[in-house]
Amino acid sequence: MIGGEFEIQINNLDDVNSSSEKILDGFYVFSSGRAALYHILIYLKSNKNIKNIMLPDYLCPSIIKTVNELDLNIIFFPLNKQLQLEENKFTSLYNKGDIVLLINYFGLTKMIGQIDFIKSIDPDAIIIEDQVQAFYSFLNTDHGVDFKFSSLRKTFAIPDGGLIQTRHPLTNAGNKCTFSQYKFAGGILKSLRNLNIFNDDVYLDLLEKGEHLVDTDLFSSMSETSKHLYALTDFTLIQNVRKKNSDYLINGLNDLGISTILKPDIDDVALFIPILINDRNRVRQKMFEHQIYCPVHWPLEGLNLVTGNLMQEHELSLIVDQRYGTKEMDLILSILENVKNVV
Numbered sequence: 260m261i262g263g264e265f266e267i268q269i270n271n272l273d274d275v276n277s278s279s280e281k282i283l284d285g286f287y288v289f290s291s292g293r294a295a296l297y298h299i300l301i302y303l304k305s306n307k308n309i310k311n312i313m314l315p316d317y318l319c320p321s322i323i324k325t326v327n328e329l330d331l332n333i334i335f336f337p338l339n340k341q342l343q344l345e346e347n348k349f350t351s352l353y354n355k356g357d358i359v360l361l362i363n364y365f366g367l368t369k370m371i372g373q374i375d376f377i378k379s380i381d382p383d384a385i386i387i388e389d390q391v392q393a394f395y396s397f398l399n400t401d402h403g404v405d406f407k408f409s410s411l412r413k414t415f416a417i418p419d420g421g422l423i424q425t426r427h428p429l430t431n432a433g434n435k436c437t438f439s440q441y442k443f444a445g446g447i448l449k450s451l452r453n454l455n456i457f458n459d460d461v462y463l464d465l466l467e468k469g470e471h472l473v474d475t476d477l478f479s480s481m482s483e484t485s486k487h488l489y490a491l492t493d494f495t496l497i498q499n500v501r502k503k504n505s506d507y508l509i510n511g512l513n514d515l516g517i518s519t520i521l522k523p524d525i526d527d528v529a530l531f532i533p534i535l536i537n538d539r540n541r542v543r544q545k546m547f548e549h550q551i552y553c554p555v556h557w558p559l560e561g562l563n564l565v566t567g568n569l570m571q572e573h574e575l576s577l578i579v580d581q582r583y584g585t586k587e588m589d590l591i592l593s594i595l596e597n598v599k600n601v602v
Contacts, residue, residue: 262552265416267446287423290479292410295421317566366393367521395528418442420481439482441469504579511592531576
């Protein structure tokens with residue numbers, strides 16, 4: 260199997276309650292990226308009297324749900340082919356005092372030019388960087404924005420955790436995370452699936468139960484288990500594996516004549532490598548038949564957005580994460596080649 264949520268290895272669970280607070284110094288800590296965004300918006304609504312938030316027209320529906328919890332007016336701005344704000348149209352939509360949320364898509368979006376442009380319009384603009392798909396950029400870059408936040412569970416074998424960096428005085432959440440136990444248990448069972456002593460539905464049900472709780476778990480902190488797993492994570496090793504897989508996959512795609520939507524620069528660490536395919540669902544089904552589960556970013560769930568519609572119909576996120584190597588990259592490429600040859 261290639262893809263799906265991360266397995267959690269039992270050999271990482273020794274001394275699971277050990278203190279790891281020091282590694283999270285400098286961050287405000289929450290249960291998820293959604294909870295992190297929610298608390299950023301609470302602060303801004305209470306302290307800055309904001310009413311409008313500008314969002315890109317390609318985004319995860321969970322952002323909309325989070326914004327709607329706070330009854331803010333949403334203004335969508337269009338993106339160009341590089342998934343960056345379209346400057347002329349953005350200027351016509353922006354009003355002083357609006358919050359602007361920018362997304363680092365797949366960890367591959369160029370952020371600083373967009374930020375500089377917004378600041379050229381309004382030096383006091385309040386900008387939030389969504390680095391949920393770009394943990395390494397979240398850690399290693401400082402664009403001088405008001406807030407940036409990220410999530411852990413999409414990038415690492417960590418069942419929960421959302422982090423914020425800001426100069427503003429926030430308050431960490433105090434409640435216990437409700438979904439972590441299900442993600443944690445599901446991740447452990449998934450790591451044991453090759454023993455063939457239970458059906459896949461057993462761990463999938465646990466993971467899905469946890470997923471249903473994420474949207475409503477907005478007042479919780481990162482679990483102690485996840486803090487421990489965070490402390491044990493070899494971020495440098497994971498970064499190097501992701502870069503190696505990304506380079507290998509992109510070279511293979513070039514040989515097949517398949518273009519990527521965005522390409523990594525030398526410092527970028529991709530969450531996925533996104534491509535556009537005319538017959539995406541057919542290609543994805545062929546991958547399913549080989550137990551390759553490449554996700555789609557994102558289902559629109561009733562929204563009508565120009566870039567979002569295009570991506571919902573044609574985007575496929577190719578897996579390059581740290582669980583895999585050149586063997587798995589070759590399998591992905593071989594399926595793309597075979598499907599391409601019969602179109």
